[in-house]
Amino acid sequence: MTTPTAPLLSAQGLHVAFPGRRGGAPARAVDGVDLDIRPGEVVALVGESGCGKTTLARSLLGLVPPTGGRVTFDGKPLQYSSRALKAYRRRVQLVLQDPSGSLNPRHTVYDAVAEGLRIHGGVSDEQAVVARALSRAGLRPPERFFLRYPHELSGGQRQRVVIAGALVLEPELLVADEPVASLDASVRGEILALLLRLRTELGLAALVVTHDLGLAWNIADRVAVMYLGRIVETGDAERVLTAPQHPYTQALLSVLPEAPGDPVVLSGEPPDPSRIPSGCRFRVRCQILASGEAERAGVAHRCRTEDLEVLGGGGEAQVACHWARVPDPAV
Amino acid sequence: MTLLEVRNLEVTYPGGVAAVRGVDLSLTAGQKVGVAGESGSGKSTLALALLRLLPPGTRVSGEILLNGEDVLTMRWGRVRAVRWAGASIVFQGAMHSLNPVHRIGDQIAEPVLLHQGATAAQARRRAGELLEQAGLPAARASAYPHELSGGQRQRVMIAMALACDPQLIIADEPTTALDVMIQAQILGLIQGLVTDQDVGLIMISHDLAVLADSCDRLVIMYAGRVIEEGPAQQVYENALHPYGQALSASFPHIGDPASRFAPRGLAGDPPDPSALPSGCAFHPRCAEALEGCATEDQFLREAGRGRRAACVHVPVGVVGVAARDSSVPEQAADVTELAVGTGPAVEVAQSAGPGGSSGPGGRDEQGRPGGSAGPVERVGSARHAGPTDPARSAGPTGPAEATGPAEPAERATPAGPAEPAERATPAGPAEPAEPAGRATPAGPAGPAGPAGPVEGMTTGRAAGRAEGSDSGTAAARAESPGHPGTGHPSPSPGPGPGPGPENTPDPAAPPHDTRSPS
Numbered sequence: 001m002t003t004p005t006a007p008l009l010s011a012q013g014l015h016v017a018f019p020g021r022r023g024g025a026p027a028r029a030v031d032g033v034d035l036d037i038r039p040g041e042v043v044a045l046v047g048e049s050g051c052g053k054t055t056l057a058r059s060l061l062g063l064v065p066p067t068g069g070r071v072t073f074d075g076k077p078l079q080y081s082s083r084a085l086k087a088y089r090r091r092v093q094l095v096l097q098d099p100s101g102s103l104n105p106r107h108t109v110y111d112a113v114a115e116g117l118r119i120h121g122g123v124s125d126e127q128a129v130v131a132r133a134l135s136r137a138g139l140r141p142p143e144r145f146f147l148r149y150p151h152e153l154s155g156g157q158r159q160r161v162v163i164a165g166a167l168v169l170e171p172e173l174l175v176a177d178e179p180v181a182s183l184d185a186s187v188r189g190e191i192l193a194l195l196l197r198l199r200t201e202l203g204l205a206a207l208v209v210t211h212d213l214g215l216a217w218n219i220a221d222r223v224a225v226m227y228l229g230r231i232v233e234t235g236d237a238e239r240v241l242t243a244p245q246h247p248y249t250q251a252l253l254s255v256l257p258e259a260p261g262d263p264v265v266l267s268g269e270p271p272d273p274s275r276i277p278s279g280c281r282f283r284v285r286c287q288i289l290a291s292g293e294a295e296r297a298g299v300a301h302r303c304r305t306e307d308l309e310v311l312g313g314g315g316e317a318q319v320a321c322h323w324a325r326v327p328d329p330a331v
Numbered sequence: 332m333t334l335l336e337v338r339n340l341e342v343t344y345p346g347g348v349a350a351v352r353g354v355d356l357s358l359t360a361g362q363k364v365g366v367a368g369e370s371g372s373g374k375s376t377l378a379l380a381l382l383r384l385l386p387p388g389t390r391v392s393g394e395i396l397l398n399g400e401d402v403l404t405m406r407w408g409r410v411r412a413v414r415w416a417g418a419s420i421v422f423q424g425a426m427h428s429l430n431p432v433h434r435i436g437d438q439i440a441e442p443v444l445l446h447q448g449a450t451a452a453q454a455r456r457r458a459g460e461l462l463e464q465a466g467l468p469a470a471r472a473s474a475y476p477h478e479l480s481g482g483q484r485q486r487v488m489i490a491m492a493l494a495c496d497p498q499l500i501i502a503d504e505p506t507t508a509l510d511v512m513i514q515a516q517i518l519g520l521i522q523g524l525v526t527d528q529d530v531g532l533i534m535i536s537h538d539l540a541v542l543a544d545s546c547d548r549l550v551i552m553y554a555g556r557v558i559e560e561g562p563a564q565q566v567y568e569n570a571l572h573p574y575g576q577a578l579s580a581s582f583p584h585i586g587d588p589a590s591r592f593a594p595r596g597l598a599g600d601p602p603d604p605s606a607l608p609s610g611c612a613f614h615p616r617c618a619e620a621l622e623g624c625a626t627e628d629q630f631l632r633e634a635g636r637g638r639r640a641a642c643v644h645v646p647v648g649v650v651g652v653a654a655r656d657s658s659v660p661e662q663a664a665d666v667t668e669l670a671v672g673t674g675p676a677v678e679v680a681q682s683a684g685p686g687g688s689s690g691p692g693g694r695d696e697q698g699r700p701g702g703s704a705g706p707v708e709r710v711g712s713a714r715h716a717g718p719t720d721p722a723r724s725a726g727p728t729g730p731a732e733a734t735g736p737a738e739p740a741e742r743a744t745p746a747g748p749a750e751p752a753e754r755a756t757p758a759g760p761a762e763p764a765e766p767a768g769r770a771t772p773a774g775p776a777g778p779a780g781p782a783g784p785v786e787g788m789t790t791g792r793a794a795g796r797a798e799g800s801d802s803g804t805a806a807a808r809a810e811s812p813g814h815p816g817t818g819h820p821s822p823s824p825g826p827g828p829g830p831g832p833e834n835t836p837d838p839a840a841p842p843h844d845t846r847s848p849s
Contacts (some may be wrong), residue, residue, distance in 0.1 A: 048510040049481070154600035155370070184369035185537055189581045189596020196592060211510050214583035218594040242586050255515035257544035258584050265515045269480055 007036035008074060008205055009060060009092065009173055010313060015068030016052075016059050020274055027274040029055040031229030032069070034313035037173065040203045042195070044220035044237065046210055046252070050270050052229040057175050057209045061094055090120055093166035097178035099158035103150040109134070110146040113165045120169060129168060136201075137164035138194055156187035163194065167202075174198075174206045180215065192219050213252060217241050222315060225249045228270055228281045230310065235317030245319040247288045279304045280322060288323050297326045333396075334360045334531040335381070335418075335499055340393035342373070342380050342555075348605045350376040352555035353393075355631075356533075360498060363525055363532040365542030365563060367578065368552035369601045374535045375423075377552070378503045381533075382414050397499065415442045419492040421485075423504035428488060429476040435487045436462070436472025442494045457494070465490035466520055482513035489520060499531045500524075506541065518545050540582040543567030548637075551575050554602050554612035557631060561638030571640040573617050611643065619644060 016030040029052040037043050047053045058064045060071055062078055062085045071078040073088060093116075096102040103112055113130045117123045134142035137160040150158055159179065166174055176195070180188040196219050198204045208220060216223045216237055223241060224234040225248065233246040244250045251264040266285045271277060277284050280303045286294070294300040299322040308320040319325065335358040342351040351373040358364050368374045379385050381395055383402060395402040397417055402410065422428045430438060439461055440454035449457065459469030465486040476484055485505060492500055502521060506514040522545060525532045536542050542549055542563065549563040551574065559572040570576040577597040583590040599616035602608060608615050614624035624643055631639040634646070 048512055156600055184601060185539065185581045186369055186578055186597035187600070189594040190598065191596075192594035193596065196594065213511070214585060215594075217585045218583045218590060219592065238591070252511060253585065255511055256585065257540040258582075263515055263519075265519055266512050267516070269482060269513065 005038050006075060007072075007313070008039045008041075009037045009207075010072045011035045011056070011060060011069065012072070012313070013069035013310060014056070014059060014066050014071065016055050016064055017067045025274040027272070028229050028276060029273050030059060030066070031273070031276065032310040033226075033229075033231055034310055035060075035224060035231065035234075036313040036315075037205050037207055038315075039172065039205050040199060041222065042199055042206045042208065042220050043222045043224060044208045044210060044216035045224050045226060046213055046216055047226035048211060048270055050273070051226045052273065053209045053226050054177055056226070057094075057177055057207060060207065061092060061175055062088055086120070090169050091171050092173045092175065093169065093171040095159075095162055095166050095174060095176040095179050098182045099155065099162045100150065100182075102162055103158060105150050107149075108146065109139075109148050109150075109153070109161050112150075112161055113168050116165060116169050130164075133164040133168040134161075136167055136198065137161070138190070139164065154187075155183050156190060159183060159187075159191055160194070163191075163198075167198070170202075172203075172205060174204055175209070176206060177209045178211070179208065181210070181212070188215075189218075195219055213241060213256060225252070228276055229273055230281065230320065232282065232311075232320045233318070234311055235319075236315070239317050245317075245324040246282075246321045247286050247323070248282050251287060279306055280308060280320075282321075294323045297323055299323050299326055332359060334358050334362075334398065335533075336394070336396040337377075337381070338394040338396070340377070340380060340395065341391070342376050342385065343390040344376075345386070345388035346605065349607075350555055350604055351380065354552070354555075354557050356550065356557070358499070358531045358533060360531050361525065361529045362548070363522075363534065363546040365546035365549045366533060366535045366552060367537065367539045367542050367549060369537055369578075371554075371601050371604050372552040373555040373604070374552050375503055376555075378420060378501050378533070378535055381501060382418060382420060383410055384420075412446070415446050415495040416497060418499035418501060419495070419497040421488050421492045421500065421502040421505050423507055429484060431476050434473050434475055435479070439472070439487065439491045439494055442491065446495045458490075461490040461493055462487070464493065464524070466516070480513075481509055482516060485509065485513075485517050486520065489517070489524070493524065493528075496528070497530060499533070501533045501535070503535045504537070505534065507536065507538075514541070521545070538582075539567055539578050543579075551578065554607055555604065556612070556641065557639075558613065558629075558642070559638075559640040560631070561635070561640075565635075565638065571634050571638065571645050572613075572642045573619050573644070574613050575640070577616075611641075 011033055014030055014033045014035075015028065017026040017028045020026050031052070033056055035043070035045075035056075045053045045056065055064060059066050062071070062080060065080055073092065078088060079085070107115070110130055113133055114126055117126055117129060123129055130146075131142040134140075134145055139145045139157065139160050145153075145157075145161075150161070153161065163174075163179075174195070179195070180191050183191060192215065195206060195208070199206065208215065210216065220237045222235065223237045224231045225240065225246065226232065227248050233240055233244065233249045240249060241253065244253055248266075251266050253259055254261060254264045264287050266287065268285060271281075271284060280286070283289050283303050286303070288294050289300060289303050292300075294303050302322045306322070308322070311318045311320050335356070337354060337356040340351055340354045340356075341349065343349045354373075354377060356364065356366075356377075366374045366377065376385070380391055381397075381402065383391075383405075385391065391403060393403070397413060400409075400413075402413065405413065429435065436455065436458045439458040440451075443449050443454040443457045444451070455472070458472050462469050462472055467483060467486050467490070471479070471483075476487070479487065489505070492502075500521075505521065506517050509517060518541065521532065521534070524530070532546075534542060534546055539549075539551075543566070544563075546563045548560065549566040550557050550560040551566065551570075551572065552558065553574050559566060559570060559575040566575060567579050570579050574597070577595070580595045581597065583594065597616055602612055602615075608625075610623070610625045610627050611617070611620070611629045614620040617624065621643060627643070629641045629643055631641045632645055634640045
């Protein structure tokens with residue numbers, strides 16, 4: 001997936017900061033991110049909770065105005081007027097984590113799916129369009145679901161309704177925030193398969209925000225690993241997931257139940273985004289620095305003092321780590 | 332020693348929803364048992380039932396023996412004493428289980444005060460110790476829940492569960508909603524505590540991969556029943572039940588090209604507990620369902636050393652049934668397992684013989700001799716590498732079983748002599764056994780039967796009566812065995828004898844038909 005097509009959605013030097021409480025330092029939830037998503041590409045954004053991945057997704061959708069940098073869609077910078085955002089959301093749709101929470105319990109499936117059409121208007125044959133979206137989302141025959149209410153559906157079906165609601169406007173990009181986290185394992189695969197199929201059939205691009213690396217392996221072309229507001233490693237899914245370079249990615253992968261070797265369990269939790277450490281932002285939890293490995297490679301000083309630049313948003317494999325960049329590290 | 336023994340537990344909620352329909356479970360001190368299943372499979376209900384925490388009006392039957400004492404018949408005072416001190420629960424969603432207006436230290440101290448008659452100062456000290464055990468500084472005792480992160484709150488829940496030194500900890504989705512890294516921390520903590528304090532652990536989760544990684548044994552539930560159980564890694568890597576297979580396949584293996592761009596799941600939705608499908612509750616979603624599955628309920632049967640599964644494709648553990656008949660249940664169990672290697676042979680043999688007469692047919696052209704072979708083969712195909720095909724069983728599961736140490740636990744007793752026997756069986760006659768079996772019924776059965784059990788088995792149909800308690804499920808259903816005739820149309824592949832006893836749903840195992848009452 002390294003075709004040099006122009007990105008569909010692109011973030012450049014994106015910053016989102018939330019004001020600190022009682023005059024405290026602002027929380028830099030997104031602290032300089034470049035990220036490109038090309039047409040038809042599935043990108044997984046992974047990281048722990050609190051790393052800013054959801055904020056990044058929201059700012060890409062125009063739900064949170066960035067405090068720095070910019071978002072461009074189809075080559076044009078995103079405008080934040082209501083009218084421009086409305087037009088934008090016709091082309092970029094959001095799928096949220098919990099389908100029970102994102103469906104109005106008093107709307108039928110038909111209403112839920114048709115809502116987007118009604119807002120944007122200009123559709124003559126609403127019923128046919130809704131039916132098509134439902135069947136694309138795997139709810140067949142669609143007519144059977146028209147008059148159902150969310151409580152009559154299973155979790156997997158509800159998530160399909162949410163996806164149908166997103167598809168009905170025929171967007172070019174889907175931003176899915178933990179699309180399967182609240183679903184049973186057996187249903188999960190079905191929903192992911194649906195996302196993949198939509199990509200094949202409709203050329204739909206997707207940004208999938210998740211903390212589940214297995215999911216990334218299942219469906220993503222490219223993976224971006226986020227830590228404390230920045231992307232610390234990015235590249236093809238195969239490469240990032242099977243030969244991780246950044247100590248953080250290595251640790252995340254090592255604690256998966258199936259992982260070979262000893263798990264590297266990082267202690268503590270990600271630091272507060274209002275107090276991002278100086279130097280490398282991962283250094284306080286870094287197992288490589290703690291074990292003296294970085295010292296041996298001669299980069300420990302840089303780890304403590306020198307911040308790394310923002311990684312490019314393109315498809316090439318990159319890692320923001322002084323140690324990983326040492327040519328042929330003495331491991 | 333058996334710490335917890337659950338026998339034929341059934342739970343029916345006031346609305347008539349049978350959430351748990353005949354579950355057997357046993358656990359020794361220091362053992363970790365994982366219970367997996369999707370939402371609605373009854374796993375949380377099971378956890379609540381263990382400490383009688385279900386809402387009033389819920390019908391609970393069966394036995395829950397905690398250190399030999401039946402929790403279900405205890406007086407209330409005793410139940411209250413057992414909660415916390417005998418067994419405690421770590422609930423899912425630590426966010427909602429802590430009282431937001433009390434400091435966590437006070438919340439942890441509360442059971443200590445109530446159950447151990449400690450003074451306030453002692454309780455405070457104890458709370459501090461517990462927090463440190465759970466990996467939080469004792470000074471955090473004065474924090475309120477909202478000041479803690481999700482992982483920290485889960486640690487508080489664990490500290491609280493440990494407050495009265497319980498012998499059994501039931502962890503209901505302890506890591507759901509936590510990040511991978513925090514999950515690893517919490518699992519490590521739980522593991523360490525179980526090892527250090529020699530408590531028993533029942534861990535409930537929908538995440539089969541996590542359970543396989545952290546438990547000794549794994550139990551998979553579907554629609555209120557256990558449909559597969561066995562040593563954790565074996566069940567995860569080589570499930571016998573189609574549901575178990577689908578579930579484990581839905582956890583992607585990073586690095587495995589087969590799952591790259593190929594998320595796998597299971598079509599269909601989990602069954603509604605208030606309207607379960609007829610027959611095998613899994614049949615509507617099962618890719619390998621046979622015609623008979625829609626009408627024939629399936630019960631757990633022995634399927635290898637320490638393994639059981641409830642699927643028509645798993646050869647019926649006839650041996651088990653017979654064996655149970657014999658006096659010592661424990662031995663019986665072992666015997667059963669031994670027999671497994673030979674199982675297929677035996678079973679095939681039977682099918683060839685009585686198969687026709689007992690008309691296990693129902694499914695296909697069973698009646699014909701040729702027909703009977705058909706299904707058997709089908710069983711043997713692909714899926715159940717393990718038990719069905721002795722030759723192959725040597726492959727995946729085989730070695731593990733033979734060497735036994737994999738999962739020493741309960742099976743200790745006859746292990747000694749048993750082992751060789753077992754190994755011998757598949758090894759020697761293995762290859763010939765199968766084909767031979769098909770041809771000449773008696774032939775392989777004789778030698779194969781590592782000892783008595785087989786005989787018992789052949790006669791096995793009489794066996795039934797199974798009150799054989801314990802893991803009795805398989806046994807229990809055997810009850811009506813008597814007549815091959817009853818063996819109704821068992822879909823069973825387990826053609827011959829097995830089906831007879833094993834499948835008789837209605838008449839045989841009335842208690843298990845609970846789902847109808849609704």
